[in-house]
């Protein structure tokens with residue numbers, strides 16, 4: 001089912017696949033849809049601490065963004081807590097670019113939709129052809145009653161459950177989309193400044209094009225997330241996450257049933273609720289996952305390790321993931337409000353994740369970049 005292949009977790013991906021097979025029996029993702037985008041335009045976004053150019057002035061077209069100076073850094077991680085797709089660590093160089101200070105908010109996305117009439121993937125009814133065209137051979141067609149517009153919503157169980165079955169806390173919810181994050185009975189009331197969620201990669205690209213921007217590469221994203229702290233485990237440095245002085249919107253309590261919200265938020269948080277990193281970027285760790293432009297390749301770092309310094313890598317030509325051979329995936333970074341160390345430690349700057357590009361979920365958003 002659309003979205004189910006994208007579940008970030010600390011569990012075996014094989015179990016995720018098994019869960020997929022049992023979940024809908026038939027389909028798990030859609031083909032990318034044709035993108036609808038309007039003409040290029042600049043977003044009128046004002047962020048108090050937006051960065052400045054080398055001359056100390058922020059051009060109007062870069063409002064709400066901060067300039068990230070180019071440089072070399074250690075991409076990935078060889079630490080014991082790193083996942084295989086983070087290894088080996090290797091040197092990468094990126095050119096300077098500008099990046100949104102916060103994840104794209106509901107308020108910003110609403111401006112885009114009002115200007116273009118764009119309809120997100122989660123708001124469209126999938127077709128049988130779309131489902132089967134990118135499903136494993138022999139997949140039976142889904143029941144027509146399953147072909148409804150919707151998205152996957154995090155729905156915490158009432159008590160502790162085995163962590164090997166993501167269906168226990170992810171619910172396919174008809175009517176869930178960016179305007180109704182928990183389904184038809186929910187709204188964006190008092191969430192205008194929260195990150196937009198339930199956006200697919202296609203939706204994010206459409207927004208970026210309209211805004212005259214683009215999605216970051218994984219290399220740009222990780223360089224920016226580190227905020228000038230090379231090879232540190234967290235975007236804020238070396239200290240582990242704190243309950244008394246939370247550094248990010250992560251999961252506090254026992255995942256997935258006991259959310260103490262000691263960091264102040266049970267789900268998403270407004271974009272400047274926690275301290276920014278060294279480049280003035282908010283929520284590069286946690287809050288919502290952020291789409292990158294790269295195709296996801298689980299093993300691409302192994303290829304780069306033979307190169308002294310890889311210059312501005314933009315990802316592979318095609319997606320590659322032996323754990324999910326039937327899918328094409330785009331990369332996501334940063335983890336979300338569902339991350340904690342007893343289940344998913346992917347809020348670290350080196351952590352990676354792949355997801356089918358037509359998938360939106362209640363913990364996935366994005367931010368944009370722009371070249372000088």
Ligand SMILES: [Ca+2]
Nearest residue numbers: 283286288334
């Ligand atoms: Ca984030």
